[in-house]
Amino acid sequence: MLSQEMLALGKKSSAIREIFEYSKKRKAQIGAENVYDFSLGNPSIPAPRQVNEEIRRLLTCDSVDLHGYTSAAGDMQTRQTIAENIARRFGFSADAGLIYMTCGAAASLTVSLKALLQPGDEVLLLAPYFPEYKVFVENAGARVRVVACPEPRFGLDLQALENAIDQNTRAIILNSPNNPTGAVFPEEDIRGLAALLTQKSAQYHRPITLLADEPYRELVYDNTFVPYLPNYYDDTVVCYSYSKALSLPGERIGYILVSPKATAAADTFAAICGAGRSMGYVCAPSLFQQIAKVCDGIAPDLSGYDKNRRLLYDSLTQMGYSAVYPQGAFYLFVKSLEPDAAAFCEKAKQHELLLVPGDSFGAPGYVRIAYCVSTHQIQRSLPAFQKLIEEYHL
Ligand code: PLP
DSSP: OOOHHHHHHHHSOOHHHHHHHHHHHHHHHHOGGGOEEOOOOOOOSOOOHHHHHHHHHHTTSOHHHHHSOOOTTOOHHHHHHHHHHHHHHHOOOOOGGGEEEESHHHHHHHHHHHHHOOTTOEEEEEESOOTHHHHHHHHTTOEEEEEEOOTTTTOOOHHHHHHHOOTTEEEEEEESSOTTTOOOOOHHHHHHHHHHHHHHHHHHTSOOEEEEEOTTTTOBSTTOOOOOGGGTOSSEEEEEESTTTTTOGGGOOEEEEEOTTSTTHHHHHHHHHHHHHHHTOOSOOHHHHHHHHHHTTOOOOOHHHHHHHHHHHHHHHHHTOOBOOOSBTTEEEEEOSSSOHHHHHHHHHHTTEEOEEGGGGTOTTEEEEEOOSOHHHHHHHHHHHHHHHHHHHO
16 A cells, blocks of 8 residues: 555646646657747756866865765755855854755755644745645645735735734745745845744744745845845744755755754754654765855856846736736746636647746736746747737737
8 A cells, every 4th residue: 555645746746847748748849949938947047167166176086085975964064164154144143053954945844844843733835835835844744824925016914924823833934035926025024024923922832933945045136135034033944955046956955054043943953853864864965065065155147047037027018918026036927817827828838838827836817937048038939928918908
């Protein structure tokens, strides 16, 4: 017999993955240049020069050392460098002993949730949200409760959050810059959230942990300020990843940071070590821990994404689409031209435009366009977007 839950999960791939698979088939049929695949958040800018330089240098070092196991929580020098960089960049006193190296943000989240949650606990998700959160929370034996961030800005609705928090609330996941909206939660929202969580934690006599899901931290435009959450709220656990910042999604490297000011910080970290152990997430890839030590905090060259962002936003809004102006990440969240976003995506498909319906992000009526593609693809796709809107308006 198999786990029926895991069987069901394995048989049902995510909406994004399904479109991506369709795209591969369609490209084989009509040629890759004729399919406008905007489905997947796979970085399209090269990794910073220092990444390859460091890989080359490391390959000249002792290979037994290089490829061997590190401590379960990760190489101490790497963790120390990360802590120093955090202090320098964000003015926050991180503790290397409370940093756990992981295989990207997905592992950071699953490990943290497993460490924090008990049956009956609830985790608040802010819609629109990354669809895998639900899978991760349920796998940790807890439930999600969704609180919508209101259009058109998709900022926090503190009143709705206050109504949603009760004695079962154990954590809230905040993702900024956001997938799928590209929005960055402003400092004012973060201050409001921190005050609310402090008040509710006291009221229910248990800390509510703020999980800061930060794979897009380095991907911001126009000098937008992204508050560093541990500076605002003590019970914060940061789930960081180098997937997007260094264009290394396939290498699976990131970390978990427990704020030293968190309630029972040492025990929280011990539970994270336990969760990592129980799920086999020990000793993140050694080679890429070494890369993280040298490349942590390098600012990626965002000019390519920025160009795509402006081109796509300006072109689509001039045509008559309405969209959230993205301040970060590499997604454009566009209002569907009919209430059923899945039906809209099917129509878009007829024009070879592959978009993701907002429903799986908990935001029906919208579609996500991942613009981490070549500028050429965007330019070539614009007539198709024009024909699509004409279908609705003629
Ligand atoms: N969180 C969000 C919001 C994401 O968009 C992604 C990936 O797209 C992840 C987590 C997982 O990132 P990683 O590839 O580092 O596991």
